[in-house]
Amino acid sequence: MAEIMTLEHPRWLEFQNRVFEACDFREQIPGMPDSLVWTCNHRADKPLARAILEKMGNIDIEATLKYLGDNGIPCDHEIVFIGLKIIKSGSHIEVFGIS
Ligand SMILES: [Zn+2]
Numbered sequence: 001m002a003e004i005m006t007l008e009h010p011r012w013l014e015f016q017n018r019v020f021e022a023c024d025f026r027e028q029i030p031g032m033p034d035s036l037v038w039t040c041n042h043r044a045d046k047p048l049a050r051a052i053l054e055k056m057g058n059i060d061i062e063a064t065l066k067y068l069g070d071n072g073i074p075c076d077h078e079i080v081f082i083g084l085k086i087i088k089s090g091s092h093i094e095v096f097g098i099s
Pocket residue numbers: 040041042043075076077078
């Protein structure tokens with residue numbers, strides 16, 4: 001039976017990392033953390049997450065997208081920020097999970 005990708009799912013961090021990569025976070029001006037940009041259409045259908053969930057397999061995609069929406073995650077890039085803090089330091093950006 002297909003599973004719902006929740007924050008408690010054992011592959012959540014893998015999913016989140018793949019969304020992070022798909023959003024292509026980058027500094028428009030190298031070395032300027034305030035110039036951080038990313039790719040996201042800010043739409044509830046979450047095309048990046050959907051494509052990743054399809055590749056991961058055995059995931060109930062519609063139920064997962066509903067779960068994300070019900071938990072206040074409106075679009076792809078917000079998935080990256082859930083439960084994370086982003087440390088912006090000098091020339092690079094590091095993302096750490098909060099344990
Ligand atoms: Zn977005």
